[in-house]
Amino acid sequence: MPAFRTIVVTVDDLDAAKRVYSVALGVEPHTDTPYYVGYNVDDCEFGLSPKPGDGRDGSVPYVDHADIDKAVADLVAAGASVVMSPTDVGAGTKIAVLADADGNRFGVRSWTAP
Numbered sequence: 001m002p003a004f005r006t007i008v009v010t011v012d013d014l015d016a017a018k019r020v021y022s023v024a025l026g027v028e029p030h031t032d033t034p035y036y037v038g039y040n041v042d043d044c045e046f047g048l049s050p051k052p053g054d055g056r057d058g059s060v061p062y063v064d065h066a067d068i069d070k071a072v073a074d075l076v077a078a079g080a081s082v083v084m085s086p087t088d089v090g091a092g093t094k095i096a097v098l099a100d101a102d103g104n105r106f107g108v109r110s111w112t113a114p
Contacts, residue, residue: 006062
């Protein structure tokens with residue numbers, strides 16, 4: 001069953017946010033790049049990303065699906081709109097970002113072992 005397992009928070013200052021969330025979560029990040037800082041917290045991924053610069057900010061929850069392309073097509077058929085098409089972000093991970101009818105953003109993620 002699909003479940004939300006990833007939350008990405010957009011921030012103005014990635015280094016400042018990393019200092020705060022490393023203490024808050026009690027762990028160091030497993031990924032630390034200029035475009036993404038990721039933490040493993042139990043069975044969930046918590047990430048930090050720079051704000052995209054187009055006025056969108058806030059948190060984006062991601063739901064895992066085995067077939068991201070089918071999931072996106074099904075969601076569009078149900079009324080969602082695509083904000084970012086499925087994109088390979090490395091390490092066997094693809095993400096897409098969609099919006100519901102009210103403009104609330106959420107993501108879809110697929111992962112395959114390298």
